[in-house]
Amino acid sequence: MIKEAKDTAEKHSDTKQENVIEIKNLHKAFGDNAILKGVDLHVVKGENLVVLGKSGSGKSVTIKCVVGLLKADKGEVNVFGTDVTKLDNHGLNEIRAKMGFLFQNGALYDSMPVRENLAFTLRHHKKDLSKDEIEEQVVEALKNVGLEEAIDKMPSELSGGMRKRVGLARTLIIKPEIILYDEPTTGLDSITSREISELIIDIQKKYKTSAIIITHDMPCARITSNRIIILKEGVITAEGTYEELEKNEDEWVRSFFI
Numbered sequence: 001m002i003k004e005a006k007d008t009a010e011k012h013s014d015t016k017q018e019n020v021i022e023i024k025n026l027h028k029a030f031g032d033n034a035i036l037k038g039v040d041l042h043v044v045k046g047e048n049l050v051v052l053g054k055s056g057s058g059k060s061v062t063i064k065c066v067v068g069l070l071k072a073d074k075g076e077v078n079v080f081g082t083d084v085t086k087l088d089n090h091g092l093n094e095i096r097a098k099m100g101f102l103f104q105n106g107a108l109y110d111s112m113p114v115r116e117n118l119a120f121t122l123r124h125h126k127k128d129l130s131k132d133e134i135e136e137q138v139v140e141a142l143k144n145v146g147l148e149e150a151i152d153k154m155p156s157e158l159s160g161g162m163r164k165r166v167g168l169a170r171t172l173i174i175k176p177e178i179i180l181y182d183e184p185t186t187g188l189d190s191i192t193s194r195e196i197s198e199l200i201i202d203i204q205k206k207y208k209t210s211a212i213i214i215t216h217d218m219p220c221a222r223i224t225s226n227r228i229i230i231l232k233e234g235v236i237t238a239e240g241t242y243e244e245l246e247k248n249e250d251e252w253v254r255s256f257f258i
Contacts, residue, residue, distance in 0.1 A: 018045040019078075020178055020210045021066060026075035028061055035061045037234035038075070043178075048204055048211045050221045052256055053231035059214045062231075063180045066212065067101050068092040079178070097125055100171035100179040104186055108155040108166060115151045118142070118170050125174045141169040144206070145199060161192035165199070172203065179203070181213040185220045197223040218257065230256065 021043040028036040035058045043049045051059045064070040065077050068084050077084045079095050087095065108117050118138045122129065129137070142148045145165040155163060164184060171179060184200065185193035197220045203209055204224075213224055221228060222242045230238040230245070230253060238245055238253045246257040 019043065020045045020080060021212070022076070022078040023062070023066070024076040024078075026062065026065060026077060027073045028058070028065060028070060029073055035234055036065075036072075039231070039234070039236060041229055041236065043210050043212060045210055046204075046208055047226040048200070048213055048224050050213045050215060050225035050228045051231060052215070052221060052228060057231040058234045059231055060182055063101075063182060063212050063214060067096060067099055067180060097174065098177045100174065100176035102164075102167055102171050102179065102181045102184055104183045108163060108170070110155050112155075113151075114142070114147075114153050114155070114158075114166050117155070117166065118173050121170050122173050137173055141173040142166075144172060144203075145169045159192075160187050161189075161196065164188065164192075164196055168196075168199065168203070172207070175207065177209065179209050179211045181211060181215075183214055183216065185215065185217045190219070193217055193220060194223070196220075200224045 019042045021041075023039055023041045026036050026039040027034070035056075039058070039062060041049070041062075051062065053059045061070060065072050066079060066084070068087065072085050075085070080098065082091075082095060084092060084095055109120065112120065115138055118141055119134050122134055122137055139148060139151065142151055145168050147162060147165050147169065150158065150162060150166065155166070158166065181200065185196050188196065200211070200213065201224055204211065213220070215221055225242055228240065228242060228245055229236050232252070238248060238250065240248070245253055248254055
C-alpha cells in the first residue's frame with residue numbers, strides 16, 4: 001500500500017512538474033534571532049515533502065510563513081502561483097481555503113464534541129451547506145480516518161492517536177489541495193505513529209494532495225516522503241530521497257538516519 005501510493009505520487013510529479021509551493025530566499029527573524037536565512041524550496045503537485053532539522057532550525061516557522069500565520073521579513077512564498085507575502089487578510093483566506101494545517105496537538109476545541117469540531121470548520125469555509133449536508137460530510141471525514149464511532153465524544157475522551165486522527169479529519173473536511181503537517185506523530189507510540197504515517201500516504205493517494213511534513217520521526221519520514229530536505233541553522237543543507245540521504249557522505253546529514 002505504501003509503495004503503491006508513493007510510486008503514484010512520484011509518477012505524477014515526474015509527469016506534471018507543477019510547483020504548488022515555491023519559496024525563494026525566505027528570511028525570518030524574531031528580534032536579533034535570525035531563524036530563516038535564505039530558504040529556497042518547492043513542492044511539486046502530488047508529492048509529500050518532508051522537512052527535517054534540529055529544534056530551532058526553522059522548520060515550523062517555514063510552514064507558518066506558507067500559510068500566512070507568520071509574515072516573512074524577506075523573500076517570496078508562492079502558493080498556487082500567488083505570493084502570500086503580498087496578500088491582505090481577504091487574499092490569505094482565499095488561499096487558506098485550499099490548504100489544511102495539522103497542528104502538533106491537533107488543536108481541537110475542548111468544549112466541543114468531535115462532531116461540532118468538524119462542523120464548525122466546515123461552516124466557516126462553506127456557509128451555504130444545509131444541516132444534513134454538514135452531517136454527511138462530517139461522517140465521511142471521520143470514516144476516512146477510521147473514527148466514525150468517535151463522533152459524539154469530547155476531545156478529553158480521546159487518546160493521543162485519536163486526537164491526531166480527528167485533527168486530520170477536520171483538516172480533510174474542507175478537501176484541501178495542500179496539507180501542512182506539523183510533527184504529525186509527536187507524542188505517539190511507535191505503532192500509532194506508523195498508523196498515522198500510513199494514513200498520510202492514504203490521504204495523498206485518495207485526495208491527490210500535496211504536502212509539507214515537519215517531523216523528527218525518521219520512520220514517519222521514511223514512510224511518507226517522496227523527497228526530503230534538511231534545514232540547518234536556517235538554511236537548507238541537503239535534499240534527496242530517504243535512501244539517497246541515508247547514504248550521504250556528510251556525517252551531520254547521516255546522523256539523522258542512525
